[in-house]
Amino acid sequence: MKKILICIVVVVVLIVLYGLGTYNSLVTSNVAVDAQWKQVETQYQRRFDLIPNLVESTKGVMKQEQTVFTAIADARIHYAGATTPDQKVVAASQVESALGRLLVITENYPQLKSSDAVQAMMVSLEGTENRVSVERMRYNESVQAYNLKVMRIPSSIIASMFGFTQRQYFNSATGAENVPQVKF
Secondary structure: OHHHHHHHHHHHHHHHHHHHHHHHHHHHHHHHHHHHHHHHHHHHHHHHHHHHHHHHHHHHHOOOOHHHHHHHHHHHHHHHHOOOHHHHHHHHHHHHHHHHHHHHHHHHOHHHHOOHHHHHHHHHHHHHHHHHHHHHHHHHHHHHHHHHHHHOOOHHHHHHHOOOOOOOOOOOOOOOOOOOOOOO
């Protein structure tokens, strides 16, 4: 009888230890996803800090493209008002669309390419866009690792007990695969 009781206690202790380990792993992964999203936001902020300088440099050379400048400013405001990662993704996509139009404009105006200020801003912005891309990729990798823990059995049982749910991947906005069109 004592051996059976000891076996039951050992099994219960192992189950509790597994549950605690799984819970801690889920918490760690969830926090990692949040931290990686903050990295994405950091790069967005860098982008948004560069945009006014680029716009002002470009405005100095080219005054007739107010609609693009207005779209960029509006997109920045929309991003600042977004509160959830999903809202921020939509707002960031609006910024990217407006920036795409601005890039097309700069390619079509040789005098912009020759402006040192515009050229320096474009290089900084291109570097930032690369950083944004890398951070988005890392965010999606963190989400994937977390979601796998939430979905796999038996950790899915612990996840559902404590309210861990799948996280959203960063997805490109609809139409992001299309090249922006600017007509003069």
